[in-house]
Amino acid sequence: MATPTSTPSTSTTPVTPLGVATGKTVISDGVIAKVAGIAAREVPGVFALGGGAARALGALRSVVNSTDLSQGINIEVGETQVAVDVTIVAEYPIALQSVAEDVRASVxxxxxxxxxxxxxxxxxxxxxxxxxxxxxxxxxxxxVL
Known part of the structure; x- marks a missing residue:
């Protein structure tokens, strides 16, 4: 009598290190905007972020010791991609195209x-x-008063 042959089972269960739980990470849009704002501010030649109204509101926030690090940043978040709009005030006389490219790279x-x-x-x-x-x-x- 022939013995049945067993075939190895194929499983798609992800292998994780012992003791590590699996799950989903959700990052808030505000966090992404804040990271982009911090990165843009670090670029040499960027004086401030945001247009006139945003900067005026930022000045009011600084009076009460509150800083909006995402000021001047607008984002659109998809499943795996992010599109970012950054509004800056540049230092004179640094080349504006160069500052813009550096902001893109940093963000x-x-x-x-x-x-x-x-x-x-x-x-x-x-x-x-x-x-x-x-x-x-x-x-x-x-x-002068």
Whole structure:
């Protein structure tokens, strides 16, 4: 009498290290925007993020010791990709195209490294140029009443 031959079972169950639970990680859109904002602020030549109204609101927040690190950042999040719009004020006289490229690289690297998502695009809008003398003018104007 012939003995039945057994075939090995194939399983698609993921193998995990002993003691590690599986599950799903959800990262809030606000966290992604904050990471993008921090990365953009770190770029040399970026004076501030956001347009005029956003910067005015940011100035009010700084009075109460609250900083919005995602100011000037808009994101669209898909299943595996992120699209980012960044609005900046650049320092004068740094080349604006160079600053924009550096912002794109910094934001892309931060999101891909820290968040673990692919970046589809990073659109940079330069809304103003900051002169170092602008700060001195504001200080003088505040003294004159």
């Amino acid at each position: 892309t690297d931060a999101i891909e490294t820290i968040i673990g998502m692919e970046v589809a695009e990073v659109n940079v809008t330069v809304t103003d140029v900051h002169f170092a003398s602008d700060d001195a003018d504001e200080t003088e104007e505040s003294r």
